[in-house]
Amino acid sequence: MKSLFPILTIAWKDALSEFRSKETISSMVIFCLIVVIIFNFMLEPGSTLIKEMVPGILWIAITFAGILGLNRSFIYEVDQGCLLGLLLCPVDHIVIYFGKMLGNLLFILIMEVILLPLMVVLFNLSILSIIAPLTLILLLGTLGFSAVGTLLSAISVNTRAREILLPILLFPVSIPILMAAVKSTNHLLQNGSIGEAMPWIKLLIGFDIIFLTVSSLLFEYVVED
């Protein structure tokens, strides 16, 4: 509980900065729009392929746009020299990791709140009956993706090719999460019930726990000289 306050403080700071600049979320939303609209042109209205394709389109949009946000997360800190200021604060560095991760999670979730209704309209989906399990899958998938993305963003930010390095590092590492997220979303949309998606959701929970634990423990070594 003692650590919760500085975690929320870091997330508050990131949210307030983003609210003022709108640099990250706007670029993420525009990227999502482009992805979804391109796929919408490709698929004929009423095509049976839509239900099979939508989980993939949804997670492609989330991961690629998410990387834009994750990239900005530490670049913003390093370019202003603020990372040093954060590291000097009298808190464990794990607290800084969770604060930054929470901020990243928040930005990606905001993007998803815009993305999902857009996909419902463009692909004529009916998700009202599965909104709760779909929200759970989105939350779990995004959590795991942000957990590992925040760590790798901290690693890549001090390299020369930082914008390129993050996706190169992140995609292979996050494959288990993305696979479980796409599979569970697919089962949910195809069958309209959580039953068959459950094993994948459990896997997603497992990967989230592993990625959160490992990433938070490694963060200390990443940020120290």
Add this chain to the structure above:
Amino acid sequence: MIHIKNITKSFGSFFALRGIDWEIHPGEFWIVVGPNGAGKTTLLKIIATLSTPSDGSISFGDSGLKDKIATRRKIGFIGHQSFLYPNLTAEENLKFYARMYRLANADDRIHHQLARVDLWDRKDDLVRNFSRGMQQRLTIARALLSGPEIVLLDEPFSGLDQQGIDLFNNLLKSLISPHRIIIMITHNLALGWELATHYAMMSRGKIVEKQKCKAISLEEFKNRYRELTAEGEA
């Protein structure tokens, strides 16, 4: 008191620091000079708990590097970068750091520090609209918010115009206290000399000379520094 005992720091096969011994007492204002690559910033980062020495030990009164959180609470750091968030206002920036340090009476402290650096009237302005001099003044307010016992400065004059230097210099003078340790890395010998009680010259990862400023004149100091820089580059 800061007690540094035989510290070394290596990055692979490169030794940035080679056996540093140093004792610093409250009330002392040290300037650290030396050619580029002498290890000044690495040493400052170790004192700031941002880096761990490869060998040797460092203690801060009753706490050492093992209790980094307690040590960080004692430290105020002013670098050539401001550590300020451009999209937050001056007050929000200080509020952020006050919350991270969990300071009691945060509002009063923020008011006091902003008034001290003459930025109270600009507290609601975004930092991105501040000049370099104003940012550096706010940096001082940020660093002093927690009332640190140790103030570390890494080339704080870089990028400041003459007016900014004068203003910063006056603020720096106000930091001097019998209970506070100040360590400043600088290339501006005259400015550093004016304020310091002690100096340390570094070269190739070692402190090659350290003593009270009173022991030599500024001209002698400059000459020694010149010789050292020439040796460092040779």
